[in-house]
Amino acid sequence: MEVAIQCRGLRKTYDGKVEAVRGLDLTINMGECFGLLGPNGAGKTTTIEILEGLLEPTSGEVEVLGRTWQSHARELREWLGISLQETRLSEKLTVRETLQLFSSFYRHPSSVDAVLEELSLQEKADALVGKLSGGQKQRLAVATALVADPRILFLDEPTTGLDPQSRRQLWDIIRQFQKRNGTVLLTTHYMDEAERLCDRLAIIDHGQIIAAGTPAELIERLTGHHVVEFAISGQGADNGAAWAKLPGVQSVRADDGLFSLQVNEPHETIPALLAEVQKQRAQLVHLTTRQASLEDVFVQLTGRHLRED
Amino acid sequence: MATIEQPPAMSGPDDAIRTNGRWSGYVNLLHMRMLELWREPEVIFWVFVFPLLLALGLGIAFRGKPPDVTPIAVVEGPKAQEVVNLLQRSPQHAGIQPNVMSASAALDGFRLGKYALVVTMDDSGVQFRYDPARPESVLARAQVDDALETAAGRKNPINTETKASSEPGARYIDFLIPGLLGMNLMNSGMWGIGFALVEMRQRKLLKRFVATPMRRSDFLLALVSSRLVLMIVEVALLLVFGMLVFHVRVEGALLSILLIGALGAVSFGGIGLLTASRAQKIESVSGLINVVMMPMWIFSGVFFSYERFPKIFLPAIRALPLTALNDALRAIILQGASLDSQLGRIAVLAVWGGVSFVLALRWFRWS
Numbered sequence: 001m002e003v004a005i006q007c008r009g010l011r012k013t014y015d016g017k018v019e020a021v022r023g024l025d026l027t028i029n030m031g032e033c034f035g036l037l038g039p040n041g042a043g044k045t046t047t048i049e050i051l052e053g054l055l056e057p058t059s060g061e062v063e064v065l066g067r068t069w070q071s072h073a074r075e076l077r078e079w080l081g082i083s084l085q086e087t088r089l090s091e092k093l094t095v096r097e098t099l100q101l102f103s104s105f106y107r108h109p110s111s112v113d114a115v116l117e118e119l120s121l122q123e124k125a126d127a128l129v130g131k132l133s134g135g136q137k138q139r140l141a142v143a144t145a146l147v148a149d150p151r152i153l154f155l156d157e158p159t160t161g162l163d164p165q166s167r168r169q170l171w172d173i174i175r176q177f178q179k180r181n182g183t184v185l186l187t188t189h190y191m192d193e194a195e196r197l198c199d200r201l202a203i204i205d206h207g208q209i210i211a212a213g214t215p216a217e218l219i220e221r222l223t224g225h226h227v228v229e230f231a232i233s234g235q236g237a238d239n240g241a242a243w244a245k246l247p248g249v250q251s252v253r254a255d256d257g258l259f260s261l262q263v264n265e266p267h268e269t270i271p272a273l274l275a276e277v278q279k280q281r282a283q284l285v286h287l288t289t290r291q292a293s294l295e296d297v298f299v300q301l302t303g304r305h306l307r308e309d
Numbered sequence: 310m311a312t313i314e315q316p317p318a319m320s321g322p323d324d325a326i327r328t329n330g331r332w333s334g335y336v337n338l339l340h341m342r343m344l345e346l347w348r349e350p351e352v353i354f355w356v357f358v359f360p361l362l363l364a365l366g367l368g369i370a371f372r373g374k375p376p377d378v379t380p381i382a383v384v385e386g387p388k389a390q391e392v393v394n395l396l397q398r399s400p401q402h403a404g405i406q407p408n409v410m411s412a413s414a415a416l417d418g419f420r421l422g423k424y425a426l427v428v429t430m431d432d433s434g435v436q437f438r439y440d441p442a443r444p445e446s447v448l449a450r451a452q453v454d455d456a457l458e459t460a461a462g463r464k465n466p467i468n469t470e471t472k473a474s475s476e477p478g479a480r481y482i483d484f485l486i487p488g489l490l491g492m493n494l495m496n497s498g499m500w501g502i503g504f505a506l507v508e509m510r511q512r513k514l515l516k517r518f519v520a521t522p523m524r525r526s527d528f529l530l531a532l533v534s535s536r537l538v539l540m541i542v543e544v545a546l547l548l549v550f551g552m553l554v555f556h557v558r559v560e561g562a563l564l565s566i567l568l569i570g571a572l573g574a575v576s577f578g579g580i581g582l583l584t585a586s587r588a589q590k591i592e593s594v595s596g597l598i599n600v601v602m603m604p605m606w607i608f609s610g611v612f613f614s615y616e617r618f619p620k621i622f623l624p625a626i627r628a629l630p631l632t633a634l635n636d637a638l639r640a641i642i643l644q645g646a647s648l649d650s651q652l653g654r655i656a657v658l659a660v661w662g663g664v665s666f667v668l669a670l671r672w673f674r675w676s
Contacts, residue, residue: 054520054676077522084520088512092348093341104337105523108326128348148521 002030003066004152004183005051010060012046012207020046022207024060028200033174033184035198037191037294039304043207044187045085048156051185052082065151078107081150083141085157091130095121095140098129102144110149119143119173135166142173153177155186159193171197191294203298210301218297224250224262227296228269231258231286232277242280246272253299262292262300334523338531343538346501356501356539360493361550364486367612368555371481379449380406381426382415388430392457399456405449425449483558486551487638488611493543494570495605495631498577499598501536503585507594510585516676525675533578540574541567548642560645568648569641572655573634576662580630582669605631633657 010024021043028034036044049055051062053069053076062069067076089098096112103109116122119139124132132140138158145153155174159167167190174184174197188194194201195215202212211218219225243261244252248269250262263269266289277284299305346352383392393407408424418424419438426449427438435457439450459465509515518528544566551557559566584601588594608615608622609631618626626632633654640646640654648655 052520054516074522077520080520082517082520084513084517087514087517089514089517090341090345092345097341097344101337101341102521104329104333105518105521107329107522109329111327144517 003063004028004030004032005034005062005064005185007051007062008060010047010050010062011058012043012050012055013058020207021050021057024204024207024209026051026202026209028183028185030183031178031181032199033178033186033197035194035201036185036187036204037189037194037201037298038187038204039189042204044189044204045156046207047204048154048185048187049084052080052154053077078148079151080154081145081148081152082154083145083156083158085160087141089129089137089140089144092128094126094128095132095143096125098140099143099147103147106148108149110147112147115143115147118146118176120169135162135169138162138166138170139173142170146173146177150182152183152185155184157187157189159188159190167193191298195294201294203294203301205298205302211297215294218294219292222262222292222297222300224248224264225292226263226266226289227292228261228263228266228273228289229258229286230261230273230284230288232280232282233285242276243273246276251300258286260296262296332527335527335531338523338528339534342531342535346535346539352501356493356497356543357546360489360543360547364482364489364547364550365554367485368482371485372555378404378406379425379445379452380408380423381428381449381453382418382424383407383409384412384415384427384429385409386429386431388432392428392430392435395457395460396453399460401452401456401459405453405456426453428453480555482551482555483643484614484639485612486547486555486557487642488635490544490547490570491573491609491631491635491638492606492611493547494540494573494634495577495602497539497543498536498574499581499584499602501539501581502532502578503581503594503598504591505532506582506585507588507591510674510676511589511591513676519675529582533575536574536578537571540570544570557642559642561641561643562645562647565641565648566638569634569637569651569655572658572662573630573638576630576634576658576665579662579665579669582673583665586669586672587674605629608632610635628657630658630661 005026005028007024007026010021010026011019012021013019024043024047026034026047036047038044046055050057050060051064053062053064053073064076065079069076093101096116099112099115103112113122116125119142121136121139121143124136129137129140142153142155142158145155153174158174159170162170171193174186178184186197198215200212200214201218202209203218204210211221213221243249243259246261246269248263248265250264252262253260261269261273270287270289274284295305383389389409393409396402396405396407399405407428408418410418412429415424415427416438419427419440422443425439425443425445429436429438435454437450437454440446506515519525548557548559548566552559580601581598584597585594588597605611608618608626609629610616610626611631615623615626615632627636637646637651637654637658640651641648
């Protein structure tokens with residue numbers, strides 16, 4: 001498989017003190033959608049901006065499309081489409097003017113009209129950027145990257161703060177780009193986004209990769225692919241230790257009165273759970289089971305939830 | 310690597326390949342910058358309308374006052390009307406306002422300072438009552454005496470001619486217009502470049518731009534070019550306004566004025582760029598811009614001549630860029646000076662602008 005982006009031993013230290021990235025190795029293949037997943041402050045943005053050539057790493061090597069930023073910056077800029085986190089484009093320009101401006105920087109850009117159509121922005125083409133909704137602005141930000149006719153699309157938290165419909169719209173746009181052999185690198189702190197969109201992903205915490213693989217592989221690595229969540233009221237409510245002894249239970253977490261058991265075979269665990277509840281003379285007030293998700297992977301790896309601030 | 314020779318991901322097989330030329334980025338940056346400015350009503354007001362309002366307000370406040378009219382009392386009598394008639398026929402009639410009244414009323418008015426002079430005419434001639442301690446009274450006596458004699462047919466042995474110095478070229482508004490022009494070029498250079506840059510940096514737009522193949526020099530060039538376009542409009546508006554409303558006479562060559570204006574705009578653009586080279590927030594750059602401009606508002610002779618400051622300060626004041634710009638503009642507009650007579654001032658502006666640009670480019674942060 002051909003390699004689109006590769007980095008080895010990436011480190012970034014701010015002001016000689018804060019270590020934002022602490023030794024990161026990544027290989028991203030042509031044509032795949034790769035996700036950097038992690039909580040706020042994990043070092044995702046620093047990592048993606050180093051790969052985009054906007055930040056100098058303190059140490060480590062970066063190769064994009066077989067070139068380095070030191071020797072081929074101009075060439076690379078022509079090939080990459082970049083959407084930063086929270087860029088506020090000029091509010092007094094229209095959508096079309098904004099895309100016209102960005103396309104004028106590239107030697108061989110896409111046609112503005114084609115990009116407008118692809119991102120369903122034709123109706124807003126002559127509206128001022130200041131009048132757009134949040135979802136439309138975010139689509140325009142991605143449009144300014146796509147108008148470059150790029151080989152690699154970099155998206156830093158493209159759907160943060162968007163409503164569900166706008167998020168799905170953006171996912172479709174990213175998949176469209178991928179279908180035309182485009183490579184995508186995105187950061188997100190949404191589990192569902194990473195699970196649905198990414199071919200492979202790396203989970204980042206405290207500037208390091210703590211797990212990498214396809215979403216399915218990562219979940220597979222969990223001890224216990226199913227999660228049983230329940231809450232009880234009554235006498236036995238605090239007795240967490242009892243649940244760990246139930247058949248098939250790999251781990252127990254208590255979270256604000258809600259117990260989550262990671263189990264291999266729910267059909268063995270649940271009857272035993274019900275019996276235990278009865279034995280403790282407690283009342284079951286909540287019971288669900290579900291497939292383990294990336295969130296569970298993250299919790300198991302770090303002991304924290306992904307969205308904790 | 311083989312991947313690099315693949316067709317770009319976006320274009321389908323039927324798309325003709327679009328190609329942008331070397332200057333397409335610059336042209337579009339300039340075009341969009343002008344569009345943005347045009348759509349910003351505040352910019353139009355502060356850059357174009359505000360200086361005109363300032364010129365109008367100050368021009369009216371300090372316009373040449375009509376010459377003082379001296380009220381005098383003429384004592385009733387058979388010849389009183391003759392005095393009034395003579396005064397009205399005299400060349401000084403506009404400056405003297407005769408009031409006919411009784412002798413006692415005239416004296417009362419004179420004592421109270423209402424009249425500067427009491428004139429009585431009878432068969433023996435004209436008598437003046439005046440107060441040698443009051444300058445306006447002395448003046449009125451001489452004036453009325455002169456008026457009566459001239460109107461009565463006195464021939465002056467020497468022909469004299471007088472000219473009131475309130476004609477275009479020497480009035481306050483003539484001093485003011487070039488000063489306002491200089492100040493406006495400074496304001497719009499500092500705000501139009503300094504403030505605009507920090508705002509774009511704060512919005513992460515600068516960072517977004519450098520994530521494209523945009524040439525950084527094109528970006529700065531476009532910003533400076535937009536200032537030059539505005540400069541032409543600013544200069545033209547203020548000069549035409551001064552000419553139409555206050556009959557300001559432009560003695561110098563228009564090309565010289567525009568060249569000095571362009572140098573001023575670019576020089577203050579450089580200072581604005583330097584001021585904005587590292588600031589992250591518009592609040593901090595606003596403070597910086599005001600700190601830089603404040604001394605020049607006071608010292609550079611915008612509203613009054615800096616010659617009034619103690620002599621020891623004058624060399625420092627003349628080294629300020631706005632002083633050089635104002636002096637050069639005044640010399641060219643009011644005295645019709647040539648460009649080469651202004652080389653010293655041109656050098657001051659060029660050094661300020663050039664040094665600022667070099668330092669700014671060294672320190673400039675795109676993110």
